[in-house]
Amino acid sequence: DAGITQSPRHKVTETGTPVTLRCHQTENHRYMYWYRQDPGHGLRLIHYSYGVKDTDKGEVSDGYSVSRSKTEDFLLTLESATSSQTSVYFCAISGDRAEVQPQHFGDGTRLSIL
Amino acid sequence: QKEVEQNSGPLSVPEGAIASLNCTYSDRGSQSFFWYRQYSGKSPELIMSIYSNGDKEDGRFTAQLNKASQYVSLLIRDSQPSDSATYLCAPGRNQAGTALIFGKGTTLSVSS
Numbered sequence: 001d002a003g004i005t006q007s008p009r010h011k012v013t014e015t016g017t018p019v020t021l022r023c024h025q026t027e028n029h030r031y032m033y034w035y036r037q038d039p040g041h042g043l044r045l046i047h048y049s050y051g052v053k054d055t056d057k058g059e060v061s062d063g064y065s066v067s068r069s070k071t072e073d074f075l076l077t078l079e080s081a082t083s084s085q086t087s088v089y090f091c092a093i094s095g096d097r098a099e100v101q102p103q104h105f106g107d108g109t110r111l112s113i114l
Numbered sequence: 115q116k117e118v119e120q121n122s123g124p125l126s127v128p129e130g131a132i133a134s135l136n137c138t139y140s141d142r143g144s145q146s147f148f149w150y151r152q153y154s155g156k157s158p159e160l161i162m163s164i165y166s167n168g169d170k171e172d173g174r175f176t177a178q179l180n181k182a183s184q185y186v187s188l189l190i191r192d193s194q195p196s197d198s199a200t201y202l203c204a205p206g207r208n209q210a211g212t213a214l215i216f217g218k219g220t221t222l223s224v225s226s
Binding site: 031033040041042043045048058090098099100101102103104105106107108 | 145146148156157158159160163165202204206207208209212213214216217218219
């Protein structure tokens, strides 16, 4: 199994609070991704990173920010959580040729915002 | 046209039958195609990769690719109840350094 660890695995918080999710990999892969998955919408890309300090937006980036200060860590931050951000969040990684290589996923974080 | 289209299902088959899952995609330049399996409450798991036209077999799974028709399928032979899951199709993009495109998935239910 790809060495990907997401933390926390579950979190319940209140509207308006900041939330940070962490993805840690031991594979030294260049690309890291954050997705959210909601019923009826499938996997939707939030942000991705193609190297240390190199990030780009996905299709649902509003309300989210990311940072990657080390190859192995990719952080997703909800600056002021809203109930619409209640979801399951997955981190994924892939190698140098992201367009032709598969992604491997972490176990996910279930986030509930009350 | 949506980038990746899959029938949402559920697709119901009896144990031992062949399950056929289909996927069409819009990016004619896609060079790689992946099938993921996702059990309820779990993360997607890569089960097949295919890069060339034709068939690729791995155990009970066969992936079929037709780039001219922009069509990729997954056949599961001798279906088992443990195959009950959602199957996601994911073509690669025709653009260096970008993410895969995921379909919404087809839910397969295998009854014993």
